[in-house]
Amino acid sequence: MEIIFVPCYYTKEISGELLNELLKYVEGVGKTGITYVIQHEKNAHQLKKFLEENKKHAIICGKILGCDISNAKNHEAEVEKFIYVGSGKFHPYNLKARIGKDVLILDPISQTITKISDDEIKLMERKRYARIAKASLARTYGILVSLRTYQMNIEKAFQLKEKIESAGRKAFIFVGNDINDSNLLGFEVDAFVNTACPRINEDEFSKVIINADEVEYIL
The missing domain is CATH 3.40.50.11850 (Diphthamide synthesis DPH1/DPH2 domain 2)
Known part of the structure; x- marks a missing residue:
């Protein structure tokens, strides 16, 4: 289309x-x-x-x-x-x-x-480090791929899957148009990795979610 x-x-x-x-x-x-x-x-x-x-x-x-x-x-x-x-x-x-x-x-x-302010940036960074620390404890990851124009990054998702699995952990790829908490409920993963818009992790999710460029810190 x-x-x-x-x-x-x-x-x-x-x-x-x-x-x-x-x-x-x-x-x-x-x-x-x-x-x-x-x-x-x-x-x-x-x-x-x-x-x-x-x-x-x-x-x-x-x-x-x-x-x-x-x-x-x-x-x-x-x-x-x-x-x-x-x-x-x-x-x-x-x-x-x-x-x-x-x-x-x-x-x-x-x-x-x-x-x-500098304090706002420090708070944002502390929240980011907390997400990364929590995600580092996961054994099974769900890699999120958006179908939206300019956000779909399926190649990156497969690269991340290979990297996570080579570290001895499990990874599954989830593809959809709308990435929100209600659409992710019920999947038996410990943490999610977002390959779409980085601002997604500002929303409230039941499980921890990190961005693709943060995976290097958890393995």
């Missing part, structure tokens, strides 16, 4: 009050990098124009697509701080954890500004 992706843009502008509030967060910053999710591309350019009008050096680093933050990483060396234009914390958490620089969230929907 052919799938056509059509970008849809959020049409409401960032309020002048919020933009003025933002100025205190970038005071003294040499260069600010702006990144965004596709629906807020127009908001990102509105933000850049405002910062330049207020004598602030800002560049558009590009959009974040799924878990791909390469556009931001390409500008890592030249910017002092990132502003993420969008909602939620998954993308900005990922940005700060992998790059290490200050990240602000400018949410055009809620019209709020939030700073990702």
